[in-house]
Amino acid sequence: MAIVLDRRITPRGEVVLRREGAALQVIANGVFLMSTAGGGASERLLVRAALRGLRAPMHVLIGGLGAGFSLVEAVRHPAVRRVTVVEVEKAIIDWHRTYFRQVTAAAIDDPRVKVVHADLVDWLDDAAGTVDAVCLDADNGPDWTVVPRNAQLYGDAGLRTLSSVITPDGALSVWSAAAAEEFEQRLRRHFGVVEIHTVVVQRGEPDHVYVARRSHGNCM
Secondary structure (H helix, E strand, O other): OEEEEEEEEEOOEEEEEEEEOOEEEEEEOOEEEEEOHHHOHHHHHHHHHHHOOOOOOEEEEEEOOOOOHHHHHHHHOOOEEEEEEEEOOHHHHHHHOOOOHHHHOOHHHOOOEEEEEOOHHHHHHHOOOOEEEEEEOOOOOOOOOOOHHHHHHHOHHHHHHHHHHEEEEEEEEEEEOOOOHHHHHHHHHHHEEEEEEEEOOOOOOOEEEEEEEEOOOOOO
């Protein structure tokens, strides 16, 4: 039986933190978003795959704090010198300073980490060319956004903006709860090189992690 630990009303609707057994879960407007059950294998892969082959020192941008597994993976990497986390829901930031601390070993307090309370769509406008890896986990995937506005991130205009944020040899990784074939094709147009990683999960369809890098001469 799930126990509600906190409930907040935000400009985007209701967000709820609950505990079921040992797992913490976040629900937004009745839609299941995240859980600490299972250890976040695909969320960790989101960062690990993006950082593979990049030069040190690295600045990592994590779009969406989530259960914190991507943040934990970023601060574990010895070549990471700076991590910026952009999270639109203040409630989730607050919960990481309380309920999630034991799950993430208080990664939010690492001196390399800066947590920004902002809408990622807006924040990206001032970040051109400053990030080596963008790790995007703000939704359940390109085809299943938490709020309609987030769809901008996955369209052509959003991918152009994301590309402008990333350094020339950097990478973009995107988490999805299901395959997103049209999004994959857009990624290939904007970046050239796309890797697709799948992680088996209990619910059925595997999690997908899309990792995009620029091919030689691709500067869209």
